[in-house]
Amino acid sequence: MGIISHRSGEIDVLLQGNEAIARGALEAGVLFCAGYPGNPSSEIIETLIEASKELPIYVEWSVNEKVALEAATAASFSGCRALVSMKQNGVNVISDFLIHLTLSGIKGGLVLVTCDDPSGVSSINEEDARAFAPLAEIPLLEPSTPQEALDMTRWAFELSEQIGNVVMVRSLTRISHTRTNVKINDLPDFETTPRFDTNAPFHTFPVVEKHKKRQKKLDQAMEMFETSSFNRYKGPTEPELLIIGSGCARSYATEAVEILGLRERVGILHLGTTWPLPKDLATRHLRASERVLFAEDVDPFIENSVKALAADLGNELGTKEFFGKASGHIPSTGETSPALLLEVLGEIFHISWKNSFYREKIAALIGDATPPREFGFCPGCPHRGSYYAIKTALAWDDRDGFVSGDIGCYTLGIFPTGFSQVKSVHAMGSGLGLASGFGKLEKFGFDQPVVTVCGDSTFFHSGFPALVNAKFNDSDILLLILDNSATAMTGFQPHPGTGTNAIGDRVEPIDIEAVCRSLGVDVISADPYDTEETARIIYDLIKRTGPRVLVLRRKCALVQGREGGFPYKMRVDQERCKGEECGCGRYCTRIFRCPGLIWDEPVQKAKVDEVICVGCGICATVCPHSAIIREEK
Amino acid sequence: MTVSPNPEGQSRLIEEIIDKGICVRCGACVGLCPYFHFFDGKVVVMDRCDADTWNCLQLCPRANPEGDILNESGGIGSYKTVTMARATDKEIRETSQYGGTVSSIIISGLQSDQIGSAVLTDRGGATSPEGRLARNRKDVLDCAGSRYSASGSLSILNGCIKDGEDRIAMVGVPCQMEALARMRELMPDGEERYGRVSLKIGLFCTWALDYRQLDAFLKKEGVKDPVNKFDIPPPPSEVFRVQTQGKWRDFPLSQIRPFVQKGCSFCQDMTAQEADLSVGTVEGIEGWNTVVLRTDKGAEIFNEAIEEGWLETQAFPEDNLEHLKEAAQNKRERGKKSIIKGVRGQAWE
Numbered sequence: 001m002g003i004i005s006h007r008s009g010e011i012d013v014l015l016q017g018n019e020a021i022a023r024g025a026l027e028a029g030v031l032f033c034a035g036y037p038g039n040p041s042s043e044i045i046e047t048l049i050e051a052s053k054e055l056p057i058y059v060e061w062s063v064n065e066k067v068a069l070e071a072a073t074a075a076s077f078s079g080c081r082a083l084v085s086m087k088q089n090g091v092n093v094i095s096d097f098l099i100h101l102t103l104s105g106i107k108g109g110l111v112l113v114t115c116d117d118p119s120g121v122s123s124i125n126e127e128d129a130r131a132f133a134p135l136a137e138i139p140l141l142e143p144s145t146p147q148e149a150l151d152m153t154r155w156a157f158e159l160s161e162q163i164g165n166v167v168m169v170r171s172l173t174r175i176s177h178t179r180t181n182v183k184i185n186d187l188p189d190f191e192t193t194p195r196f197d198t199n200a201p202f203h204t205f206p207v208v209e210k211h212k213k214r215q216k217k218l219d220q221a222m223e224m225f226e227t228s229s230f231n232r233y234k235g236p237t238e239p240e241l242l243i244i245g246s247g248c249a250r251s252y253a254t255e256a257v258e259i260l261g262l263r264e265r266v267g268i269l270h271l272g273t274t275w276p277l278p279k280d281l282a283t284r285h286l287r288a289s290e291r292v293l294f295a296e297d298v299d300p301f302i303e304n305s306v307k308a309l310a311a312d313l314g315n316e317l318g319t320k321e322f323f324g325k326a327s328g329h330i331p332s333t334g335e336t337s338p339a340l341l342l343e344v345l346g347e348i349f350h351i352s353w354k355n356s357f358y359r360e361k362i363a364a365l366i367g368d369a370t371p372p373r374e375f376g377f378c379p380g381c382p383h384r385g386s387y388y389a390i391k392t393a394l395a396w397d398d399r400d401g402f403v404s405g406d407i408g409c410y411t412l413g414i415f416p417t418g419f420s421q422v423k424s425v426h427a428m429g430s431g432l433g434l435a436s437g438f439g440k441l442e443k444f445g446f447d448q449p450v451v452t453v454c455g456d457s458t459f460f461h462s463g464f465p466a467l468v469n470a471k472f473n474d475s476d477i478l479l480l481i482l483d484n485s486a487t488a489m490t491g492f493q494p495h496p497g498t499g500t501n502a503i504g505d506r507v508e509p510i511d512i513e514a515v516c517r518s519l520g521v522d523v524i525s526a527d528p529y530d531t532e533e534t535a536r537i538i539y540d541l542i543k544r545t546g547p548r549v550l551v552l553r554r555k556c557a558l559v560q561g562r563e564g565g566f567p568y569k570m571r572v573d574q575e576r577c578k579g580e581e582c583g584c585g586r587y588c589t590r591i592f593r594c595p596g597l598i599w600d601e602p603v604q605k606a607k608v609d610e611v612i613c614v615g616c617g618i619c620a621t622v623c624p625h626s627a628i629i630r631e632e633k
Numbered sequence: 634m635t636v637s638p639n640p641e642g643q644s645r646l647i648e649e650i651i652d653k654g655i656c657v658r659c660g661a662c663v664g665l666c667p668y669f670h671f672f673d674g675k676v677v678v679m680d681r682c683d684a685d686t687w688n689c690l691q692l693c694p695r696a697n698p699e700g701d702i703l704n705e706s707g708g709i710g711s712y713k714t715v716t717m718a719r720a721t722d723k724e725i726r727e728t729s730q731y732g733g734t735v736s737s738i739i740i741s742g743l744q745s746d747q748i749g750s751a752v753l754t755d756r757g758g759a760t761s762p763e764g765r766l767a768r769n770r771k772d773v774l775d776c777a778g779s780r781y782s783a784s785g786s787l788s789i790l791n792g793c794i795k796d797g798e799d800r801i802a803m804v805g806v807p808c809q810m811e812a813l814a815r816m817r818e819l820m821p822d823g824e825e826r827y828g829r830v831s832l833k834i835g836l837f838c839t840w841a842l843d844y845r846q847l848d849a850f851l852k853k854e855g856v857k858d859p860v861n862k863f864d865i866p867p868p869p870s871e872v873f874r875v876q877t878q879g880k881w882r883d884f885p886l887s888q889i890r891p892f893v894q895k896g897c898s899f900c901q902d903m904t905a906q907e908a909d910l911s912v913g914t915v916e917g918i919e920g921w922n923t924v925v926l927r928t929d930k931g932a933e934i935f936n937e938a939i940e941e942g943w944l945e946t947q948a949f950p951e952d953n954l955e956h957l958k959e960a961a962q963n964k965r966e967r968g969k970k971s972i973i974k975g976v977r978g979q980a981w982e
Contacts, residue, residue, distance in 0.1 A: 391679075391680075392670075392679065395670070395677050395678065395679045395680075396670065396672040396673060396677055398675060398677045419680075539672075539673075540759065580684060580685075581684065581686065582642075582665075582666065582684045582686030582687065582688050583665050583666045583684075583688070584666060584667070584684070585666070585668070585682045585683055585684035587666075587667045587668075587680075590683070591667070591680045622667070624666055624667040625795070
């Protein structure tokens with residue numbers, strides 16, 4: 001039995017933050033779990049999938065976040081506890097349903113977990129999803145450690161049921177992906193039987209009454225927050241500076257206070273329940289200090305609500321000095337760090353500290369073991385072949401064409417690894433919608449060819465409606481579905497095209513070509529490893545009109561590596577290699593840039609890095625002097 | 634002459650020739666490296682090169698920083714004799730544009746093993762006409778006839794030299810013959826490369842059309858099927874003829890002239906004076922070719938084709954020769970004027 005499904009508690013186990021969230025849900029007796037993969041949230045559902053092999057729960061990867069919340073809500077409406085998880089921008093996808101759902105209310109505890117990614121470590125945005133808590137008028141909990149992540153998730157179900165509404169838990173990359181000892185508790189008996197009470201329907205009418213009710217639920221939550229053990233204060237009774245913080249930033253502040261020896265002068269109010277702000281608690285602490293510093297990641301969320309409270313109580317509290325994002329002390333973009341908090345506290349207290357403290361510590365630990373690297377597709381990645389073919393076709397066409405990109409590993413097409421072909425990337429599925437629009441500009445004189453790319457999983461997630469739109473409006477859209485048969489970027493989760501679902505059941509795979517054909521859209525397929533032929537097909541498709549789909553199909557190189565590997569052993573014939581000379585100019589290492597090809601400095605020729613190269617063989621067709629040799633293994 | 638380092642070689646070629654639209658799509662810069670392709674009637678830039686040598690720029694007959702490489706003898710250039718010739722083979726005559734002289738010489742040369750292969754221009758299909766390496770009679774006949782658009786066929790020559798091909802005949806228009814001369818003189822291994830080309834047959838040329846513009850025009854005009862043959866009959870007809878599936882369609886030449894490649898206006902060479910022999914039509918005498926024999930090599934292979942029975946000849950009328958020289962001289966003057974006042978003149982200041 002896996003530790004995550006361990007029935008008896010009161011023991012310490014090593015858990016990742018996301019595993020702790022999953023365990024918290026299990027300890028709350030969750031029955032239905034759904035989500036869409038996205039870093040840094042994916043391990044929550046993955047952990048629950050493992051647990052579902054031993055515990056009577058249902059887990060699914062849904063086609064997108066909105067459907068995940070809708071599916072999970074069915075369990076809640078039927079009196080069972082349910083959890084949905086996603087990355088920060090997934091909350092945008094659910095938002096329409098969420099705003100309505102929170103008006104109708106729920107029955108069984110329903111917890112929405114968002115894992116935010118400050119600095120966009122594995123995202124193309126650094127959205128602060130907390131903004132949806134006030135918008136949807138639902139309570140928000142913010143853990144700062146994996147232990148809190150477990151405890152808060154478990155409690156969130158109780159809170160959800162007590163107020164009859166969704167509760168949001170916000171994790172962060174550094175919490176979700178941190179591993180530490182976590183004390184687990186007993187698992188309950190999973191004995192709820194779903195039953196929908198037809199006498200108590202869920203809808204938003206009458207709207208104003210439901211809206212009032214939603215706000216009452218929020219007041220109820222605030223009352224519970226006033227005494228919640230998730231909010232703690234540590235420091236002198238009347239500190240020179242009060243730090244109000246949440247999440248990682250709160251931990252960093254604590255560390256900075258210790259390092260700077262400010263324990264007797266600075267107090268830290270650790271807020272775990274950040275929306276609605278527990279007003280009495282906050283007021284008590286505001287009274288005790290004239291100066292307040294806010295430590296939180298991304299938006300001035302706590303900062304704004306505390307300031308609003310201070311304004312309301314202005315007569316009583318007097319003027320406070322606030323340090324935070326508005327004052328410029330904490331940057332309003334990017335992730336916080338211990339070094340940042342050290343700097344800010346050093347400035348406020350006029351303490352000089354070694355700015356390079358952490359940098360030196362890191363350098364001493366790793367030395368020069370990590371050379372600088374750029375974003376790159378893996379060796380053997382079919383996307384490299386796809387973009388090479390796209391680049392070739394667009395260069396042949398020579399009308400300044402470009403790629404309208406989408407979300408997946410292939411987003412890296414904005415970088416040299418994808419020959420910088422992608423000129424636009426936004427939300428999932430948006431590349432297709434944009435292309436649908438570009439495809440209607442011709443009559444105004446627009447003559448640049450636009451190719452839009454979309455992964456197989458993204459196609460199902462939200463690409464499909466845009467393709468329907470293109471068909472409906474007869475737009476000149478050329479969609480390349482980069483089908484690598486995996487949700488590769490987030491860790492190979494299954495999707496509707498793969499033939500298995502989250503819990504490993506064999507299901508009938510949805511045939512992308514058949515879907516396109518059923519829309520009346522022309523569809524053909526090609527091999528991204530055959531870059532020349534694929535480029536010709538793309539060139540030909542560019543010249544046609546109306547909606548067209550080309551499926552470029554090759555397994556993700558990592559999957560292929562596990563399933564039998566690649567056929568070739570590659571080597572460079574250095575006699576033939578022209579290196580820097582006219583006629584080559586290091587084409588393979590400078591333009592093609594597969595990490596399996598490296599520059600042999602002493603002889604000034606290319607060579608194959610045998611450790612990195614997987615043997616896909618594409619580069620043999622790219623070398624202008626046939627110096628890259630592929631031999632059957 | 635050695636090629637001096639210039640890290641901006643490709644950039645200059647792009648900025649001053651390709652981006653200005655004066656590339657004549659001869660293909661000289663293509664096939665030597667991965668950075669240029671000839672595709673669908675156009676020389677296109679695939680990637681940016683940073684090599685500190687610049688063969689591409691050196692070879693370009695439009696980028697001419699070192700001074701004109703053409704010999705300045707005027708008119709049709711230096712020559713031994715000018716004669717009239719046509720194929721004796723019925724199939725060649727029917728397939729080719731006028732007299733079938735070029736096809737006959739190539740087939741004769743291949744059969745007598747004087748040449749191993751020939752770089753010709755095919756008829757195109759889904760994309761523009763392009764160069765093809767012909768090795769036998771069928772290949773040659775597949776390529777017979779005039780295209781009136783550039784084929785970039787020097788890219789094929791570059792490719793087959795790289796692949797080790799020897800005794801190659803190159804059939805091309807004047808700018809391509811000039812590029813060959815530039816290759817010999819300016820590339821570090823120019824002599825060696827040039828040595829692989831055992832015969833250069835030049836085709837008379839007044840200009841070539843931009844294939845993509847022509848193709849778009851024809852499609853707009855409802856010419857959907859592949860074109861078997863193009864023709865511009867001698868003056869005063871002023872028509873551009875297009876044959877698809879055996880049927881001719883005529884367009885006023887004035888409708889076609891806008892598609893003439895901008896770079897052709899700088900050309901001073903109508904009769905390919907850097908070739909071993911040059912071949913064109915004969916004004917006023919249908920079914921015959923004008924043949925300008927320039928070198929011993931050219932005369933030798935031409936005479937062999939006659940001896941082997943592939944060609945028959947006639948004396949070239951004196952009036953026609955005068956007219957030809959005049960026309961060639963006029964083109965030379967027009968080209969010079971264009972250079973002085975044109976884009977290229979400014980480009981090299």
